[in-house]
Amino acid sequence: MIAPTVPEGTLPAIEVQHLSKQFRVGTMLAARQLHAVRDVSFAIPRGEILALVGESGSGKSTTARLIARLLKPDSGKILLSGVDQLQREPRRPSDAYRRRIQMVFQDPFSSLNPVHSIRHHLERPLQLHHPGKHAAERVVELLEMVGLQPGAEIADRHPHELSGGQRQRVAFARALAVEPEIVLADEPVSMLDVSIRIDILNLMDRLRREQNLTCLYITHDLASARYISQSIAVMYAGYAVEYGPPDSLLANPAHPYSQRLIQAVPDASRTRQHDSSGVRTEPPQLVNPPPGCPFALICPAVMPRCRETMPGYTTLGGNRWVRCHLHGEGTASPEAPGGE
Amino acid sequence: MIPGGQRLWCDMTDPAAVLDIRNLKVDYASERGIVRAVNDVSFAIQPGEIFGLAGESGCGKSTIALSILRLLGAPAVIRGGQILHEGIDILAMNDASLRQLRWRKISMVFQSAMNALNPVMKIGDQLADVIMRHDPGSRSEVRLRVRELLQIVGIDPARSSAYPHELSGGMRQRVVIALSLALRPSLIIMDEPTTALDVMVQREIMDEIRRLQQMLGFSILFITHDMSLLVELADRIAIMYAGEVVEYAPASILHRQPAHPYTVGLMDSFPSLFGENRRLAGIPGSPPDMGHPPAGCRFHDRCPRVMPRCREIAPEWSWPQPDHGVRCHVYGGQEEQA
Numbered sequence: 001m002i003a004p005t006v007p008e009g010t011l012p013a014i015e016v017q018h019l020s021k022q023f024r025v026g027t028m029l030a031a032r033q034l035h036a037v038r039d040v041s042f043a044i045p046r047g048e049i050l051a052l053v054g055e056s057g058s059g060k061s062t063t064a065r066l067i068a069r070l071l072k073p074d075s076g077k078i079l080l081s082g083v084d085q086l087q088r089e090p091r092r093p094s095d096a097y098r099r100r101i102q103m104v105f106q107d108p109f110s111s112l113n114p115v116h117s118i119r120h121h122l123e124r125p126l127q128l129h130h131p132g133k134h135a136a137e138r139v140v141e142l143l144e145m146v147g148l149q150p151g152a153e154i155a156d157r158h159p160h161e162l163s164g165g166q167r168q169r170v171a172f173a174r175a176l177a178v179e180p181e182i183v184l185a186d187e188p189v190s191m192l193d194v195s196i197r198i199d200i201l202n203l204m205d206r207l208r209r210e211q212n213l214t215c216l217y218i219t220h221d222l223a224s225a226r227y228i229s230q231s232i233a234v235m236y237a238g239y240a241v242e243y244g245p246p247d248s249l250l251a252n253p254a255h256p257y258s259q260r261l262i263q264a265v266p267d268a269s270r271t272r273q274h275d276s277s278g279v280r281t282e283p284p285q286l287v288n289p290p291p292g293c294p295f296a297l298i299c300p301a302v303m304p305r306c307r308e309t310m311p312g313y314t315t316l317g318g319n320r321w322v323r324c325h326l327h328g329e330g331t332a333s334p335e336a337p338g339g340e
Numbered sequence: 341m342i343p344g345g346q347r348l349w350c351d352m353t354d355p356a357a358v359l360d361i362r363n364l365k366v367d368y369a370s371e372r373g374i375v376r377a378v379n380d381v382s383f384a385i386q387p388g389e390i391f392g393l394a395g396e397s398g399c400g401k402s403t404i405a406l407s408i409l410r411l412l413g414a415p416a417v418i419r420g421g422q423i424l425h426e427g428i429d430i431l432a433m434n435d436a437s438l439r440q441l442r443w444r445k446i447s448m449v450f451q452s453a454m455n456a457l458n459p460v461m462k463i464g465d466q467l468a469d470v471i472m473r474h475d476p477g478s479r480s481e482v483r484l485r486v487r488e489l490l491q492i493v494g495i496d497p498a499r500s501s502a503y504p505h506e507l508s509g510g511m512r513q514r515v516v517i518a519l520s521l522a523l524r525p526s527l528i529i530m531d532e533p534t535t536a537l538d539v540m541v542q543r544e545i546m547d548e549i550r551r552l553q554q555m556l557g558f559s560i561l562f563i564t565h566d567m568s569l570l571v572e573l574a575d576r577i578a579i580m581y582a583g584e585v586v587e588y589a590p591a592s593i594l595h596r597q598p599a600h601p602y603t604v605g606l607m608d609s610f611p612s613l614f615g616e617n618r619r620l621a622g623i624p625g626s627p628p629d630m631g632h633p634p635a636g637c638r639f640h641d642r643c644p645r646v647m648p649r650c651r652e653i654a655p656e657w658s659w660p661q662p663d664h665g666v667r668c669h670v671y672g673g674q675e676e677q678a
Contacts, residue, residue, distance in 0.1 A: 055538040163626040193396045194565050198609050198622030220539060223568075227611035227620070250613055264543035267613050268571035268595050281540045283508055 011082040013214040014101075014182050015043035019066055019076035021059075025287060034287045036062040038238040040076070041313070044182070044231075047212040049204065051225030051246070054235035055261075057286065060218045063235070064184045067216065068103045069093040080181070099129050102175035106187040108167035112159040118143070118170055119155040122177050129178040142173040145211075147203060165196035172203065176211070183207075186218045201228050222265050226250055231319075234258045237284035237294035239310070244320030254322040257295045293325070301326055357384040357424070358527045358559045359408065359446070364421035366403050366412065375630045377403045377416070379583040385527065390553060390560045392574030392591065394567060394606070396627055400583040401563045405529050407431075408561075409442055425527075443474055447520040449513075451532040456516050457504040463515045464490070464500025470522045489518040492555075494548060510541035514548065521552070531563045546573060568610050571595045576663075579603045582628050582638040588665040599666040601643045637669065645670050 021037040037059040044050040054060045065071045067078060069085075069092070077084045085097060105111045112121060119139055126135045143151035146169040159167055168188055175183050185204065189197040205228045207213045219225050225232050226246040234242040234255065242255040253259045284294040293299070296306040306325050314327045366378035378400040385391045393401045406412045408423055410430060423430040425445060433441065450456045458466055467486045471477070477485075487497040493514040504512055513533060520528050530549070534542040550573065553560060564570055570577055571591050579587040579600065587600040598604045605623035625642040628634055634641055640650040650669050658671035 055540065165626065193627065194567075194609050195396060195605060195623035196626065198611075198620045199624075201611075202619070202622075222539075223611040223613050226613060226617060247617070261540060262613065264540040265613055266542075266546070266566065266569040266572050268568045268607075268610070281508075281510060281538075281544050 010045070012043035012079075013046040013048075013081065014067070014216075015041075015077075015079040015082075016063075016067060017041045017077040017079070019063065019078070020074045021062055021066055021071060022074055032287050035238050035289055036286065037066060037073075039310075040235075040238075040240045042233050042240060042243060044214050044216065046181075046214050047208060048230040049208055049215040049217050049228055051217045051219060051229035051232045052235060052240075053219055053222055053225050053232055053261075055220060057237075057283065058235040059238040060235050061186055064103065064186050064216060064218050068101055068184055069097065070103075095129065099178045100180055101182045101184065102178060102180040104168070104171045104175050104183060104185040104188050107191050108164055108171055109159075109191070111171055112167055114159050116158070117155065118157055118159070118162075121170060121174050122155070125174060125177040138177070142177055143170075145176065145207075146170070146173045147199075148173070163196070164192050165199055168192060168200050169203065172200075172207070176207070176213075180213075182214045182216065184216045184218070187220070188217075189224065190219070190221070197224070204228055222250065222262060223267075234261065237286060237289070239294065239323060241295070241324065242320075242322045244316070244318065248318055248320060254316060254320070254327055255295075255324045256299050256301050256326070293323075356386060358387050358389075359561070360384040360422075360424040361404070361408070362422045362424065364404065364407060364423065365419040366400070366407055367417050367419050369415040369417065370631065372631050376419075376633070377583050377630060378407070380421075381580070381583075381585050382421075383578050383585065383588065385559050385561060387526070387559055388553075388557050389576065390562055390574045392570040392577035393561060393563045393580065394565065394570050394577055395580035396565055396606075398627055398630065399580040401580050402531055405448065405531050405561065405563055408529060409446060409448060410438055439474075443470060443520075443525065444523045445525055446527045446529065447523070447525045448529040448531065449516050449520045449533045451535055456519075457512060459504055462501050462503055463507070466515070467500070467518060467522060470519055474523050485522075489522060490515075492521065492552065493518040508541075509537055510544055513537060513541075513545050517545075517549070517552070521556070521558075524556070525558060527559045527561065529561045529563070532565070533562075534569070535564070535566075542569075549573075566610075567606055579606065582633055583630065584638060584667070586639065586667045588663075590663055593661070593664050599660055599664065599671060600639075600668050601645050601670070602639045605642075605644075637667075 019037055019040045023034040023036055024031050025034045026032045040063055042050065052060045052063060066073045073086065078086055080100060089097060122139045122142055123135045126138055139155050140151035143154050148154045148166060148169050189200045192200060201224055204215060208215060217229055229246055232244065232246050232249050233240045236257045242249065242253065242258045250262060253262055282298050284297065292307040293310055296302045299306065303325055311323045311325045313321045313323055315321045316327065362382050364378055364381045368375045368377050381404060393404065395401050407418060408430065418431060425441065430441065464486050467489055468482050471482050471485055486500055490497045490500055495511060495514055534545050537545060562570065562574055571594065574591045576590050577594050578585045581602045587603045594603065598607050608620050609622045611620060623642055628638060636652045637650045637655050640646045643650065647669055655667050655669045657665050657667050659665050660671060
């Protein structure tokens, strides 16, 4: 276990180890490899939210798709309650797996079918996964659980009759219909109006508390990550580079990338800064990347070995780890003794 | 009677203002009837000022931006008001005067740099094109000006032969900013210029905008829904809701003491990175259907401090401080205070 987040004797709801995925890009003759997710490991204890934070292209959405098994990982493990699901169901995931892990997507305008009623959207998964149950009652129950009242009336509406925030609530109700253990929420609020976003975040928080839901919250917004999560993993160029509890990580980021990311966030409570650092942002090279740490290209603290090897995981105490040569050799590994 | 404070915000006789919008009204004709997208909006922008216009999508802020440059097409119709630039009403200008105004006096940076640039034209040529069209000079003069502009926004002039797709999102937005600076305007309208960018690139562009503004002294009308960004950047801010300005204040006051319940809710919709991680309430409900705006105060059905008269009477301006205006019954109203 890298992330000793879990009290001894209990298994995390989900753990991924060394997850990797490459995509082939370019023409047939000049095929190149795009390294989307590289050696990503983390664990989420049951009933907690882990925020996977990063910029576009950092691999956070691909990580969610690998876990949902919409994409096939090149290597690595996905453990649910300690059992490696890729080994158990190597070809394709079973219905049971899909029941255990559900996904909520970014765009509530395209993720619902405009010709079907809300009732239809919720009855389908119920019929597929729990045939014979009282679907009609369950639909109303689900809608009211996500704060859509009166559920019986909302159920007969169509997506276009609902606001963006209401649609995203329906998306959560649909995900919850099959009673999943884990919900992967991929930027669920970024398309919503500002005043609605907090509602949806508060909903996720309530579902976690009341339903003991485990959640992977994917976002580019550090402030919202802090608002609802129990832990944050920062991704850069396909790697998870830092992990820890939100307050400690944000107040004291260990990785130079996390430091720059946090500094870049506009924050009204900070005084107006006039010191433009002058540091330029270069997007990392994901196609046929050079060896070593991808941040070495623009890292203010770069050392020769950063260009040679990617650092391993270094535990920092306080339930944190970082992948950076500044913090030692990085000898901790998912197999190393930690929380298990 | 115009109260003392309002002078700062919109005084028709103030010749110093770079832009003075007075009682602007814009309608959209839809199949369901007339939608009033901008209702009686007034504000003035001073030289060298960064003026923020904030609100959620659909509140009318982009419609105002397009009105200023007379870029609104059907089904939008400007129903009333004035937009004064150096004392002359833009809404009454003929085509020749408009050509003199656009780019040269007032330019604009749009949200999506990818769509604002011509994909099949080298960036240097796009800059040269704007300069040639408005300010013809010799070929070498224009080339020199292009180099200068690229340098100003931090792009190596050697890259002037690059096509937009060869540049990163941040670089493209720099090119768009260079375009807006090409003819040395006194006002640049920036409509969500960093919304499509990653946070680190956003920071880079914001620093660049601030640096250029301090160096060249132009004014900015900065439009966004991101209050954290705006409070950091702007000098003064106007908050819009459902087509109307509901509050004006200097950024620091808006941050510390927002007055209008909508502004309070908006500020309470952004979690903070530091400090106490308190529960936020946001704003209940959704923005109104602009085809049928609520009677009285347009915010009343979402307002936690709603009173009976809010449902019937649209509030007048109150001025808690000379430079802080709010349109809300909670703060009385000029007549009642007098």
